[in-house]
Amino acid sequence: MSPEPYLGDTTRTPIRHHILSVLVENKPGVLARIAGLFARRGFNIYSLAVAPAESHARFSRVTIVVDAESAPLEQIVGQLDKLVNVVAITDLAPRDALERELLIASVPVDDDNRLTVLDTITHGGASIVDVGATSVTVMLAGTPDACDELERSLEKFSDVELHRTGRVALPRLG
Amino acid sequence: MQLTGAQALIKSLEQEGVDTIFGLPGGAILPVYDPLLDSTIRHILVRHEQGAGHMAEGYALATGRPGVAMVTSGPGATNIVTPIGNAHMDSTPLVVITGQVATAAIGTDAFQECDITGITMGITKHNFLVQSAQEIPRAVAAAFHLATTGRPGPVLIDVPKDVTQSMMDWWYPATVEEYDLPGYRPDLELDNGAVERAVALINESERPLLYVGGGTLKSNATHELLAFAERTGMPVVTTLMARGSFPDSHEQHLGMPGMHGMYTAVTAIQKSDLLISLGARFDDRVTGKISAFAPEAKIIHVDIDKAEFNKVRQADVAIQSNVASALVALDAARATPRNLDVWWKTINAWRDQYPLVYDEPESEGPLRPQHVIEAIAATAAPGTIVASGVGQHQMWASQHWKFDEPRTWINSGGAGTMGFGVPAAIGAKVGRPDRTVWCIDGDGCFQMTAQELVTARSEGIPIKVAILNNAYLGMVRQWQEMFYEERYSEVYLSADLPDYVKWAEAMGCVGLRARTVKEMHEVIEQANAINDVPVVIDFRTDASEKVFPMVASGASNDDIMVHPSQRGASR
Structure with a gap:
């Protein structure tokens, strides 16, 4: 587990994004119902993360970052709430939310760029999780902004394979 | 008691008080048609599955009870998609049972297989793919609960053939908790604050109008509507979905609004200062050009479905409730508009000038x-x-x-x-x-x-x-x-x-x-x-005959076209 890197600033997240934390029944097809609803009503999903919720195998938590410009948030929430498998919806405005995301990337390295790569990784707050003969895999668990920053800084290398999980969020305390 | 899934399905329908099924058998639903022979339920054998769906809708609309249709998998199921979509648009309570290929064959492109729960996801209130015979009673009970409560709608139950053929221990859910619907809470508490704000708007209104939609019929609110309308003296319009919810013979009734609505109903909406929407959803066929719709009106929006609020027109007061309860609350608070004499004088002048007319019938035809x-x-x-x-x-x-x-x-x-x-x-x-x-x-x-x-x-x-x-x-x-x-x-x-x-x-x-x-x-x-x-x-009949009045598609309600014989007169 790497130490918490660059903390970023979630207030820089564009205000038109809203984070919906949606508790759903863990049943077949529920994700399709949510995705289908968004497609049908013309709402745009910016990112999506799904995992079992708390200790209950019965429920899953879906974290959806929505583009609130594609439709009024009230409509999105109202329509989502009508899905029978949706148990609860928490709407988090970016300024009230603690957001985290995981980024992993494989970066090709050779003798010429090794130092630059390591520099970039260190500066971005990422840690190395796997080392091969010709590339390293790095990860960063941090704010979406920190992930953005690292993604941008890795753009100068060629053939980088990069994955992001989509963000999860909880309300800020106090 | 041990039953087959098929027997349990029919017995579950009996438990729900079903007296009629509209349907047509086929391979995947075949097991269910056998215990039907021993049931008191009447089965109407249709000639096409679309017919079964629309019959179930007609049954539901005429009785207020959910309509039930049963068809087989694949084309049987896709043929009933249109009625399901229709029922979804009109919030008609329907329970549709479709046969499905055996669970082991699902996803293999088996004969007469189709993903009917996927196909109907966007046009049902909810649907179920039943995974075991033991689950059948819960699925049926939940389907009827969902179809008939809250905002009603169609619910589909897809039952694989091996599920109806296997054995189960008979049970039936006794309480709503046993339906296992943790995300479904149709029981609402009336927001008294919203009612108070609505009363305040009504009390200061001079040109109020009751804009009555299909939700009024769904909640059996016709008596409450009549009482409220008569006590307050407000004019009433009934949408296409609400025809019959307020008597056409009543002098406060201005008729149907919308694209082919009565001149007076359409114009009264446009000139009103308060629209009280009762189970209506500001459909484009009623509003015409939305930016020009009822420009001076404040909006009280009563609907059981909160997703209807502010979808088309921003509400000044939104009351999430069935229409009957909301009317009772507004009436109990003695909501009373100001003196409506001037408003009625204006309305009656429109009525006199633009009654519903058509050309004189020609005795030798063609007929009007x-x-x-x-x-x-x-x-x-x-x-x-x-x-x-x-x-x-x-x-x-x-x-x-x-x-x-x-x-x-x-x-x-x-x-x-x-x-x-x-x-x-x-x-x-x-x-x-x-x-x-x-x-x-x-x-x-x-x-x-x-x-x-x-x-x-x-x-x-x-x-x-x-x-x-x-x-x-x-x-x-x-x-x-x-x-x-x-x-x-x-x-x-x-x-x-x-x-x-x-x-x-x-x-x-x-x-x-x-x-x-x-x-x-x-x-x-x-x-x-x-x-x-x-x-x-x-x-x-005469092919040249056209429907008037008419608000052209996308036009403002203010530009309503009356019958040609009424044109040229000043408005």
Whole structure:
């Protein structure tokens, strides 16, 4: 587990994004119902993360970052709430939310760029999780902004394979 | 008690009080048709699965109870997709049971396999793919609960063949908790603050209007509506989905609003200072150009579905409630507008200037479709139920039939499904055998689902069908005449092909035809005298007849076009 890197600033997240934390029944097809609803009503999903919720195998938590410009948030929430498998919806405005995301990337390295790569990784707050003969895999668990920053800084290398999980969020305390 | 899944399914339907299933068997649903033989439930064998769906809708709309349809997998299931979509648009409670291939075969492109839960995901309130026989009672109980509570709608239960063939220990959920619907909470507490704000808006209004939608019928609020309207003296308009919820004969009723609404109803909306929307959803066919809709009106929006609030028009006060409870609360708070004398004087002037008119009937024909509808209505038994298809005939029926009772008008509103009329009329007659049921149909619509008259004849369901035969897809023809410079593209159907009288006779019905006014009265009299078999009348009507008033698509309600004979007069 790497130490918490660059903390970023979630207030820089564009205000038109809203984070919906949606508790759903863990049943077949529920994700399709949510995705289908968004497609049908013309709402745009910016990112999506799904995992079992708390200790209950019965429920899953879906974290959806929505583009609130594609439709009024009230409509999105109202329509989502009508899905029978949706148990609860928490709407988090970016300024009230603690957001985290995981980024992993494989970066090709050779003798010429090794130092630059390591520099970039260190500066971005990422840690190395796997080392091969010709590339390293790095990860960063941090704010979406920190992930953005690292993604941008890795753009100068060629053939980088990069994955992001989509963000999860909880309300800020106090 | 050990039962097969099939037996459990039928027994579950009996538990829910189902008396009629509209359906058609096939491979995957076959096991369920065997215990049906031993059940008290009546099964109506349709000729096409679309017919089963619309019959179930007609049954539901006429009775207020959920309609039930059962079909097989694959094409059986896809054939009932249109009625499911129709019921979804009109919030009609429906439970549709589809057979599915065996669980082990799902996903293998098996014979007659289709992903019907996927297909209907967006047009059902909810759907279930039942995974085991033991789960059948819960799925059925939950389906009826979902279909009939909150905002009603269609629910589909997909049952694989091995599930209906395997054994289960009989049980039935006794409480809502056992339905296992943790995300479904239809019981609402009325927001008293919202009611208070609504009362304040009503109390300061000078030109209020009750904009009554289909939710008023769904919540059986007709008595509450009458009481509230009469105490407050407010004018009332009833949408296409709400016809019959407030008596047409009542002097406070201005008629139907919308694209083909009454001039007075449309204009009163535009000039009102307060619209009280009761279970209506500001449909584009009512609002016309939304930015020009009721520009001076504050909005009180009563709906059981909170997703309707601010979807189309921002509400000043939103009350999430069924219509009946909201009206009771508003009435209890003695909400009372200001003196409405000036408002009524204005309204009555519109009424005098722009009544509903049509051209004088020509005795030798062709018949005026409006005249035919009025002639049928004039001789119809009290409480007659009217079903219709979709198009000009539907608008004329809604305009010219006078509805004084709820659930006497059966039509396809939101989806606009041609071919709805005949099967819906059959379903209505099954649900209300004591009532006369007329289907006012168009020739285009009739040809889409007429085969169900074979069902009607063989099952002893004596409906009466009036085809307003103008030889055209009339509403499209009207738009081409008015907006496409009379360039008629693919709208001509022929008045003589098919021969509707012979077709009716071939289906075991009485077939009649009328070309002149005299014949019109004669055949209506004949039809009224026949109560044992279905009757079909081919009324030859004038193809050039158009539906007026009309608000052109996308135009403002202020630019309503009245009948040509009323134009030129000052407004």
